[in-house]
Amino acid sequence: MDDTTFDTTDRTEGETFWERHYRAHDRVWSGNANRYLVAFAAPLAPGTALDLGCAEGADAIWLAGLGWRVTAVDVSATALSRAADHAAAAGVADRIDFQRHDLSVTFPDGAFDLVSAQYLQSPVAFPRDQVLRDAAARVAPGGLLLIVTHASVAPWSWDQDPHPGFPAPEEALATLDLTPGQWRTEFLGASDREATGPNGQTALVRDTVIAVRRLTG
Ligand SMILES: C[S@@+](CC[C@H](N)C(=O)[O-])C[C@H]1O[C@@H](n2cnc3c(N)ncnc32)[C@H](O)[C@@H]1O
Numbered sequence: 001m002d003d004t005t006f007d008t009t010d011r012t013e014g015e016t017f018w019e020r021h022y023r024a025h026d027r028v029w030s031g032n033a034n035r036y037l038v039a040f041a042a043p044l045a046p047g048t049a050l051d052l053g054c055a056e057g058a059d060a061i062w063l064a065g066l067g068w069r070v071t072a073v074d075v076s077a078t079a080l081s082r083a084a085d086h087a088a089a090a091g092v093a094d095r096i097d098f099q100r101h102d103l104s105v106t107f108p109d110g111a112f113d114l115v116s117a118q119y120l121q122s123p124v125a126f127p128r129d130q131v132l133r134d135a136a137a138r139v140a141p142g143g144l145l146l147i148v149t150h151a152s153v154a155p156w157s158w159d160q161d162p163h164p165g166f167p168a169p170e171e172a173l174a175t176l177d178l179t180p181g182q183w184r185t186e187f188l189g190a191s192d193r194e195a196t197g198p199n200g201q202t203a204l205v206r207d208t209v210i211a212v213r214r215l216t217g
Contacts, residue, residue: 013124013125014075014102014104014122014124014125014126015075015076015102017122017123017124018074018075018076018079018122019076019077019078021076022076022078022079022082023078027056027082028055028056028079029055029056029058030058031056031058031086032058033058033059033061033062033063034058034059034118034119034148035193036118036146036148036191036207036209037062037063037116037118037146037148038062040144040146040186040187040211041063041066041068041114041116041144041146042066044113044114044144046063046066046067046068046069047068047069047112047113047114047143048068048069048070048071048110048111048112048113048114048140049063049068049069049070049071049112049113049114049115049116050070050071050072050073050108050110050112050114050115050116050135050138051063051070051071051072051073051116051118052073052103052115052116052117052120052131052135053073053074053075053103053117053118053119053120054072054073054074054079054080054083054098055074055076055079055083056079056082056083056086057072057079057080057082057083057084057086057087057096057098058086059072059116059118060072060083060087060096060098061083061086061087061090061092061096063114064087064090064092064095064096065090065092067095068095068114069095069096069097070095070096070097071096071097071099071108071110071112072096072097072098072099073098073099073100073101073103073108074098074100074101075100075101075102075103076100077100080098080099080100083096083098084096084098103120103131103134104126104127104130104131107134107138108138110138111138111139111140111143112138112139112140112143113140113142113143113144114143114146115135115136115138115139115143115144115145115146116146117131117132117135117146117147117148118146118148119148119149119150120132120147120149121149121150123158129175132147132175132176133175133176133177135147136176136212136214139214140214141214141215141216141217142213142214142215143213143214144211144212144213144214145210145211145212145213145214146209146210146211147172147208147209147210147211148207148208148209148210149166149172149207149208149209149210150166150205150206150207151166151190151206151207151208152166152205152206154195154197154203154205155197155201155203156197156198156199156201156203166206166208167208169188169189169190169208169209169210170188172208172210173185173188173210173212176210176212178212181215181216182214182215182216182217183212183213183214183215184212184213184215185210185211185212186211186212186213187209187210187211188209188210188211188212189208189209190206190207190208190209191206191207191208191209192204192205192206192207193205193207
């Protein structure tokens with residue numbers, strides 16, 4: 001994939017980048033729900049969920065299969081179209097509302113019992129801290145905000161330039177600007193896992209995981 005021609009300072013190129021990425025591959029992701037989502041959401045009673053950067057729909061479909069009503073968002077129309085097809089094939093299309101947003105510009109309405117941002121990261125300019133603060137604002141009282149972030153560069157990542165480093169979990173949590181007393185931290189930390197790359201190669205990678213529950217409005 002040649003993405004080196006993108007001007008990484010131009011935020012409006014996010015949609016172009018991700019559309020090109022999805023169109024270049026018949027299928028980008030495994031189709032399996034993310035492990036941290038499974039770990040944190042499986043014990044919860046189904047309610048309403050917001051999946052930010054839903055890609056080809058695996059997480060939204062998994063949640064819908066458990067009875068959640070899901071709003072699933074991505075900037076790529078191609079990814080959303082595939083996600084909708086997969087949801088229909090899984091028999092859960094009626095429980096997922098797929099919406100296209102560039103989250104740096106527009107955001108879905110409503111309040112949700114679960115807001116999930118799994119690897120909502122982009123190699124082009126993306127105001128991620130602000131988007132994650134907007135995500136926190138969409139969590140209903142009693143609801144859970146789950147943010148999982150790459151915290152290392154996999155050998156197959158497109159981002160092999162010298163990296164400025166990744167914020168510690170505590171720093172990542174601080175950027176959310178959560179109002180003290182309104183939230184309870186349920187999990188905050190780094191977690192290592194063996195990941196599989198596009199050609200079947202494996203490597204140990206690190207994630208930062210934030211799970212915080214809104215106690216009050
Ligand atoms: C690294 S992928 C992660 C996908 C999926 N959540 C997962 O864990 O497999 C990031 C996803 O966020 C989407 N995305 C990137 N920038 C976005 C933006 N500004 N607004 C909405 N979605 C965006 C991309 O299209 C892509 O599907």
